[in-house]
Amino acid sequence: GERVLPRALFGDPLTSMAALPRWGAEVFINQRIIDLGLRLAVVDWPDVAHTRKHDKVGALRGAAEEIRMMGDALRVLSPVGLFRQNVELMRLSRP
Numbered sequence: 062g063e064r065v066l067p068r069a070l071f072g073d074p075l076t077s078m079a080a081l082p083r084w085g086a087e088v089f090i091n092q093r094i095i096d097l098g099l100r101l102a103v104v105d106w107p108d109v110a111h112t113r114k115h116d117k118v119g120a121l122r123g124a125a126e127e128i129r130m131m132g133d134a135l136r137v138l139s140p141v142g143l144f145r146q147n148v149e150l151m152r153l154s155r156p
Contacts, residue, residue: 063109064090070097082133089137091146094153101154 070093071077078086094101115123134143 063106063111066090066094082136084130084133085137087130088134088143088146091150092138095146095149099153101150103154 068074071090078089081089113123114126117123118126138146
């Protein structure tokens with residue numbers, strides 16, 4: 062999904078995220094949210110849609126991009142770490 066966050070949460074984003082793999086920023090942003098204990102709001106945004114990779118670039122290339130994205134996430138956190146991160150984000154999004 063999309064996120065709206067104050068830039069101040071990241072200091073200098075170019076420095077903070079420079080060493081991350083292409084999709085590692087997703088994991089980095091999630092971890093900052095968790096570390097700061099920020100509450101999450103899931104908001105329905107009418108007329109805004111997410112297009113899946115396979116719809117943009119075709120099934121084969123889309124699948125390859127999804128695999129690369131998962132690989133990048135796993136270069137930043139372990140499978141257990143990713144699981145824990147998702148559980149923590151779900152906890153922060155509860156009313």
